Structure formats: structure tokens, C-alpha cells
Amino acid sequence: MGIVLSRRGVLCLAALTAGLLATRASSGMARVRAQDLGTAVDSELLFSAAVEDLPSPPALVRLERTTFESGxxxxxxTLEGPVFGxxxxxxxxxxxxxxxxxSIAERAGTPxxxxxPEAGGSVDLRAGDQVAIPAGVxxxxxxxxxxxxSLLTAAVLPAAAAEAGVVPATGGTPAPSSSGSVAVELLxxxxxxxxxxxxxxxQMxxxxxxxxxxVPGFPGPVLLAVEQGAFAFALIDGEIQAAASGPSDTVADAATADTVYRVGEGEAIFFAGxxxxLPREAVEPDLVLLRFGVASILQDEASIGPTATGGAEAAPAIPPAETPSSAVSQETDATGTAADGERVRVAADGVRLRSSPSTGGDVVAELAQGVEVIVTGEPVAAEGLxxxxxxxxxxxxxxxxIAAQFVEPLE
Structure with missing residues (x-):
């Protein structure tokens, strides 16, 4: 059972599986060398939703597992983008x-x-049930x-909203609760x-x-989180981000053609296009992935399935005896947004000053709108910001x- 959303909320609910909808490859995707892939892989659909609108890029894609103790x-x-669980x-x-x-799962003879749910009311969700919460609800x-x-969730949120502190804390820190605790694991x-x-x-x-x-292809932005095993590759074309504990700098083929990357258990990687x-060597072991991706419903048939093609190009993995790089990150060239020594002011409330140029950096302070800051060096491009x-x-x-989009010149 799948879910359909519109800009204003619910359109309808429909049976929606990867076999009913499909896509074709689009430009900018990561690609592998062309060859007959032959065998298909097993894929268990966890949830899917048809959505008319998503936050404008740059947008934060976040996959989490939230554990609720009894009580x-x-x-x-309220979040500024849709959440699927x-x-x-x-x-x-x-x-x-x-x-x-x-979407209530079939169980014990009940279809x-x-x-x-009625606004303001409540509904009980059990194992196998899906939920979609539109932005602003x-x-x-x-x-x-x-x-x-336990609840597995994927959210698509404005990067600006996330950086301003709209998104709840993650990383396993227990959330306040009247009894027991809620622990969030960032996948x-x-x-x-x-x-x-x-x-x-x-789709997840x-x-x-x-x-x-x-490793199966996907015809749109896709986040892969490794639950078991590992895979390695050398990027030929396209863009990737390490995504295990937060977004990292973009890695492009032009700068990393000779670098081999390894993604292991507990790690994640994001293919932006x-x-x-992705072919793997015959000696590489079994692999279990959580896959969250966004594709276009308007594209042609059979590309969302397990053997989808089109996207970032990567060479086959190296034999396990070799030692690949474990870091999937590289800085991109920054373009100036404010000159060194320039005095600017914060353009929104609650903007976070961080210890490093990353949404994963420690929060030094939360700045109010109108606070003046002085630029002390060259801008750094990272995480699409x-x-x-x-x-x-x-x-x-x-x-x-501080993210440059949250400052403005003094009048």
C-alpha cells in the first residue's frame, strides 16, 4: 500500500509499488561501465509515496531509526518538509x-x-504500518x-530550516519524555x-x-545505508556524498578518478543524481542495504526496480585484499559570498554558529536576527552550502x- 500527497496535503491513497511505476535515466546520474548485469537482487519494499512537491534544493535528506521505550x-x-515512516x-x-x-498493513485476515486520521485525534500504528506527514502538519x-x-523514518527538509534548528536532535541522544526515553539513531x-x-x-x-x-541502480537521488557487508567502487562520473553521520562535501569524478571508496556496515553514501x-567482484560477500530514493513518476517503465540503470558511473569494486579509502569526501571550490573583513548581519532567528563548516559541527551559539558578525576568511563550499x-x-x-544564506549586507 502506498501514499499520495499533494502540495495542500492528501489527494488520495493508492496501491503503489516499484513494479507499478518506473523511470528512465536522467543526466547527471552516477554511472557504471556498461555490461550485462544478468541476475536481479531481492528487494523488500518498506514504504512508498507519490508526492507532487518537495522542498526546493538544497534540501536535507535524512534517514533515521527512532526507538521508543515503554511510556x-x-x-x-512541525517540520517544513514531508516525513515518511x-x-x-x-x-x-x-x-x-x-x-x-x-496505511494499515494486512494482518490476521484483515485486509x-x-x-x-481525524485532525487532533489519534491512531495506533503497529508493525508494518506506514505513515506520511506532509510539511507543516x-x-x-x-x-x-x-x-x-521502533520507527524507521525518512524526511526531506529545506536545508535552511534544518540549519536554523527546526529539525529535532539526532545521534542517539535521548529526547525528553514524561516516562522512558526516545533515542534517535541517524542512519x-x-x-x-x-x-x-x-x-x-x-521510496524506501x-x-x-x-x-x-x-549494487542496484536507482534513477534519481538515492541514499544507501549499509546494514550488512560492504562494497567498494571508483567514481568515474557523477557526484557522491558520505552520509553516515551527516552530509559531507561533494566528491566529483574529475578530482577522484583514481580513488577507490569503501562503504561498510553502519556507513551510508548519497548519489546526488x-x-x-554497480558491478562487484565475485569474491565480495552478501550485502544488505537500506535504500531511500526519489524518482520521477513520469519516466518510463522498469528503472526503479532492482536492476535499474542510469546514474553516477563507478568502476567495479577492487578485491578485498586491497585497502580502499574509507572516507568519501572532498571539498569543492568555493565562490566568494562576502569579503574577508566584511561586516554582515544574521538574516533569521536561531541561526547556528558552528565549530566547523558542516551541519554536523558543534553548535557554538544560536544567533538572533540582526546580530552582526565579521567575516574572517574565505568561504568554504560543503554539503551544498x-x-x-x-x-x-x-x-x-x-x-x-555560518551558512552564507543566513547573512545579509548591512544597509
Whole structure:
């Protein structure tokens, strides 16, 4: 069962699987050398949704697993982009103040059904149930049962909103709760710099890749999180980001053609323009991936399936005896947005001053709108953003990096 969203919320609910919709390769995707891939891989569809609109790029793509102890709750929050979820175990009570969409899984002879809970009311979600929460809809989750519950979620959010602190804290830190705790495990996070043509198919699946079988392709931006095994490749064309603990700098083929990258268990990688099926050596072991991707519904048939082609080009992996690079990151060239020594001011409330040019950097301070800062060096391009090294004009000891889109010239 899948879910359909519009800009204003719910259009309808429909059976929507990867076999019903398909895409064709688009320019800018990662690609592998052309060859007959032969065997297909096993793919378990976890959730899918048809969406008319997504936040404009750069947009944060975030994959998380949230664990709820008995009696715990995730307090009311509102996000500026859609959130898609699958209950993995336990029972969770969802309360939404708008058109959240729920797909109830088939169980014990009861057929699958789709529903839109009454605004302000609550609905119980059990293992296998899906939920989609459109942008701007306040919601809360609680575990009133005796057993632990787990929710796998993917969110697509404006990068600006995320940097301004709209997104809840992640990384396993327990969230405040009346009883028990809520722990968030970040599985992968990256910045999407573009989308295929709308409307979109947003999809999460678990892919089992046998020994020596290719890593499956995907015809749009795709985040791969490794649950078991590892794979290695050399990028020939396209863009990638390391995504295990937060978005990293973009890596392009021109600068890294001779570098081999390895993605292992607990790590993730993001192909910004999609991925062509990636061959692996016969000696490479079984591989299990969580795959979250965005494709265009308007494209032609059979490209969203396990053997999809088109995308970033990568050479086959090297034999395990060799030691590839474990870091999938490289800085891009920055273009000036404010001159060294220039005095500018913060353009929004709650903008974070960070210790490094990354959304994963420690927060030095949260700056109010109108606060003046002084640029202390050249801008740094990372995560699809331009970062300015600055110091607070009224507190020179407060130094760090701020996303350039959150500052404006003094009048």
C-alpha cells in the first residue's frame, strides 16, 4: 500500500509499488561501465509515496531509526518538509493536527487499508504500518504499550530550516519524555542539490545483494545505508556524498578518478543524481542495504526496480585484499559570498554558529536576527552550502562558521 500527497496535503491513497511505476535515466546520474548485469537482487519494499512537491534544493535528506521505550513520547513538532515512516515493531500512537496519511498493513485476515486520521485525534500504528506527514502538519508520537517500539523514518527538509534548528536532535541522544526515553539513531544524512521532474515517487526498500551481484541502480537521488557487508567502487562520473553521520562535501569524478571508496556496515553514501547498477567482484560477500530514493513518476517503465540503470558511473569494486579509502569526501571550490573583513548581519532567528563548516559541527551559539558578525576568511563550499568563517562583532571570542544564506549586507 502506498501514499499520495499533494502540495495542500492528501489527494488520495493508492496501491503503489516499484513494479507499478518506473523511470528512465536522467543526466547527471552516477554511472557504471556498461555490461550485462544478468541476475536481479531481492528487494523488500518498506514504504512508498507519490508526492507532487518537495522542498526546493538544497534540501536535507535524512534517514533515521527512532526507538521508543515503554511510556515514552516524542513531543509535538512541525517540520517544513514531508516525513515518511514505517513502524518496525511495537505500537505507537500518532496524533496529528492535519492531514497525516496512514496505511494499515494486512494482518490476521484483515485486509490492508488506508485512512486519514481525524485532525487532533489519534491512531495506533503497529508493525508494518506506514505513515506520511506532509510539511507543516504538527504531530506527536507516543508509546503507551509495555513493549519497546521502533520507527524507521525518512524526511526531506529545506536545508535552511534544518540549519536554523527546526529539525529535532539526532545521534542517539535521548529526547525528553514524561516516562522512558526516545533515542534517535541517524542512519544517513545528505544534501540533495536537485530533483527529477515532478510528480515524485519517494521510496524506501531493503535490498539483499548476493555475493558478487551488482549494487542496484536507482534513477534519481538515492541514499544507501549499509546494514550488512560492504562494497567498494571508483567514481568515474557523477557526484557522491558520505552520509553516515551527516552530509559531507561533494566528491566529483574529475578530482577522484583514481580513488577507490569503501562503504561498510553502519556507513551510508548519497548519489546526488542517481546511480547506475554497480558491478562487484565475485569474491565480495552478501550485502544488505537500506535504500531511500526519489524518482520521477513520469519516466518510463522498469528503472526503479532492482536492476535499474542510469546514474553516477563507478568502476567495479577492487578485491578485498586491497585497502580502499574509507572516507568519501572532498571539498569543492568555493565562490566568494562576502569579503574577508566584511561586516554582515544574521538574516533569521536561531541561526547556528558552528565549530566547523558542516551541519554536523558543534553548535557554538544560536544567533538572533540582526546580530552582526565579521567575516574572517574565505568561504568554504560543503554539503551544498557556502560556509563563512566569522566572529561575533560584539563578542570576538565567539567564532565559527555560518551558512552564507543566513547573512545579509548591512544597509
Amino acid at each position: 515514552s513520547e516524542l513531543s509535538r513538532r 514505517l513502524v518496525e515493531r511495537g505500537v505507537l500512537s500518532l496524533q496529528a493536527e492535519g492531514d497525516a496519511i496512514v 490492508a487499508q488506508a485512512l486519514v 504538527p504531530f506527536a508520537l507516543a508509546n503507551g504499550g509495555e513493549e519497546e517500539a 544517513g544524512e545528505a544534501v540533495a542539490t536537485g530533483w527529477p521532474a515532478p510528480p515524485y515517487l519517494v 526498500d531493503r535490498v539483499d545483494v548476493g555475493s558478487g551481484e551488482p 542517481g546511480l547506475n547498477a 557556502q560556509w563563512l568563517p566569522v566572529q561575533a562583532a560584539d563578542e570576538p571570542s565567539a567564532t565559527g562558521y
